[in-house]
Amino acid sequence: MVSYGEMSESGVIQPDQAPSVIVDAYRRHCDGLVRFATVLVGADDAHDIVSSAMVRVLEKAPNVHDPKAYLYRVVANQARNLHRSESRRRAREERVPRARTSAEVPEPYPEVRSAIEKLSVRQRAVVYLTYWEDMTDGDVAESLAIGAGSVRRHLARARAHLRKALHDHE
Amino acid sequence: MIMSDDRTIREVLGRMADEAPPALDLEELDDPVVIRSPRRTATMRPNRRTLTAVGGSAVVLLAVLAILFASGPTGDEVVLVGEPVAATAAEYDAALVASIEELVASPGVEARERAFIGGYLANVGWASIRSNGDTLVVLQSDVDVRDTAWWVASSSPPRVGENIETIAWALVGNSYYAATASESWTVADRDEASRGPMSFALGLIHPDYRSDFLPMMTAPVESEVTRQDTADGGEVWVMSYEIDDSPVRGRLRIHAAGYLAELSLLSEDLDIDPADFGAPIGPALVSYRVLDDPDPIPTPEAGTPLDLDDFDLPEGFGFGG
Numbered sequence: 275m276v277s278y279g280e281m282s283e284s285g286v287i288q289p290d291q292a293p294s295v296i297v298d299a300y301r302r303h304c305d306g307l308v309r310f311a312t313v314l315v316g317a318d319d320a321h322d323i324v325s326s327a328m329v330r331v332l333e334k335a336p337n338v339h340d341p342k343a344y345l346y347r348v349v350a351n352q353a354r355n356l357h358r359s360e361s362r363r364r365a366r367e368e369r370v371p372r373a374r375t376s377a378e379v380p381e382p383y384p385e386v387r388s389a390i391e392k393l394s395v396r397q398r399a400v401v402y403l404t405y406w407e408d409m410t411d412g413d414v415a416e417s418l419a420i421g422a423g424s425v426r427r428h429l430a431r432a433r434a435h436l437r438k439a440l441h442d443h444e
Numbered sequence: 445m446i447m448s449d450d451r452t453i454r455e456v457l458g459r460m461a462d463e464a465p466p467a468l469d470l471e472e473l474d475d476p477v478v479i480r481s482p483r484r485t486a487t488m489r490p491n492r493r494t495l496t497a498v499g500g501s502a503v504v505l506l507a508v509l510a511i512l513f514a515s516g517p518t519g520d521e522v523v524l525v526g527e528p529v530a531a532t533a534a535e536y537d538a539a540l541v542a543s544i545e546e547l548v549a550s551p552g553v554e555a556r557e558r559a560f561i562g563g564y565l566a567n568v569g570w571a572s573i574r575s576n577g578d579t580l581v582v583l584q585s586d587v588d589v590r591d592t593a594w595w596v597a598s599s600s601p602p603r604v605g606e607n608i609e610t611i612a613w614a615l616v617g618n619s620y621y622a623a624t625a626s627e628s629w630t631v632a633d634r635d636e637a638s639r640g641p642m643s644f645a646l647g648l649i650h651p652d653y654r655s656d657f658l659p660m661m662t663a664p665v666e667s668e669v670t671r672q673d674t675a676d677g678g679e680v681w682v683m684s685y686e687i688d689d690s691p692v693r694g695r696l697r698i699h700a701a702g703y704l705a706e707l708s709l710l711s712e713d714l715d716i717d718p719a720d721f722g723a724p725i726g727p728a729l730v731s732y733r734v735l736d737d738p739d740p741i742p743t744p745e746a747g748t749p750l751d752l753d754d755f756d757l758p759e760g761f762g763f764g765g
Contacts, residue, residue, distance in 0.1 A: 297470060300470055301470070304467035304468070304469075304470075305464075305467045307467070308464045308465065308466075308467045309461035309462075309464040310461070311464070312460065312461055312463055312464035312465075313457060313460045313461050316463075317463045317464060317465055320464055320465060321465060321468060321473075324467075324468075324473070325468075325473040328470070328473055329473070339600070381456065381459060383452055383455075383456050386452060386453060386456045387456050387459075387460065390453075390456060390457065390460065401453070401457065402457055402461070405450065405453055405454045405457050406454060406457045406458060406461060433453075436449070436453050437449050440449050440452060440453075
């Protein structure tokens with residue numbers, strides 16, 4: 275298979291050899307992708323997830339009609355399969371400062387946050403894309419490569435959990 | 445209250461997202477050594493690596509995946525009677541094994557399967573096996589549906605029906621025979637030949653392959669299982685569980701004579717990671733028919749072209765039916 279997103283010996287992506295549509299999509303949506311990954315796996319692993327997703331996307335170089343949706347989909351899939359090297363993670367944490375932490379911004383609804391964190395990665399993805407990205411069921415389905423019915427089912431289950439947490443908070 | 449709830453959920457999500465580290469330029473990304481893990485340690489594993497090891501060919505991989513994660517109706521007309529009775533995963537497995545043993549003990553078995561990818565017919569298979577192990581297999585695949593990874597670009601359906609691949613192979617006596625639509629029959633020693641693509645339906649009952657295929661069809665311990673009688677004296681077993689919140693249902697129909705008549709696994713919205721080029725799997729069905737007094741497997745004549753009319757294929761077999 276042709277590999278468009280070549281990796282150097284140091285493992286760094288060479289974007290000049292990657293398909294421009296993917297590179298452009300990443301540059302336009304990288305902030306959103308990292309925020310999405312942060313909600314799915316936490317700030318510590320967000321870069322790993324996005325990096326892993328991009329490595330895979332660039333290696334495969336698929337001919338996708340909606341690069342943004344495809345990038346979100348691969349990030350979500352990577353989040354579902356996260357296993358990472360502890361040493362690499364520590365090295366990255368030393369290199370990349372985090373913007374903010376929960377310790378710095380007290381969460382007024384800790385029960386809701388805890389409930390979100392207990393959702394499955396897929397449910398969390400559906401909730402985030404629906405609530406925060408204001409995507410329709412169809413757009414979420416496209417981004418996660420699942421059916422619209424599945425989106426509605428995940429959303430209903432997640433809402434039930436989250437509203438119970440909200441009411442417990444009250 | 446609902447609007448207020450939604451607003452609060454949105455605010456919490458926003459605060460979580462705000463914890464994101466700054467995005468990196470593409471040049472700054474490096475290999476994070478993310479290791480893919482099996483999705484679940486259930487006995488029936490939707491794991492490409494495992495399935496590849498079992499099958500060893502794209503035909504096998506996609507056919508097996510399709511069967512493991514089929515979705516949609518099976519299309520049979522079984523009349524169920526009474527109410528479903530709760531059972532255990534162990535009982536489901538026992539019924540599966542016992543009904544396969546009934547098939548294996550038969551003088552002959554004819555197996556048929558159809559597997560879809562994303563709703564498009566990808567593979568059809570027919571196999572006939574005798575109690576002495578002699579076997580005839582015919583497999584057809586729509587190569588454009590099976591091999592082009594068209595599902596990655598979700599807006600682009602595959603070409604259909606333009607590139608049909610046909611493979612046949614047979615085990616007769618001490619010989620292995622193989623042919624394709626374009627290559628005449630060849631013959632080799634049965635024990636030394638590199639065998640052709642496997643039919644899942646055959647793999648489940650053939651003594652050479654059963655130990656590889658059977659474990660993939662058993663019920664994970666957490667499955668919910670029911671058993672229900674059919675009007676003709678048989679049984680239908682259904683097991684269900686979830687993979688990543690997606691329901692998966694396994695279904696066995698056992699003939700009144702005790703043999704496995706149909707087998708399918710149904711899923712709703714179960715996706716395979718598109719970044720892996722895994723296929724979105726559509727409906728599939730395996731069915732078996734016991735042959736009480738079968739003719740011997742015909743011996744192909746080496747050097748002659750493959751002619752499917754030489755075999756007693758079921759009506760409607762292939763991509764035209």
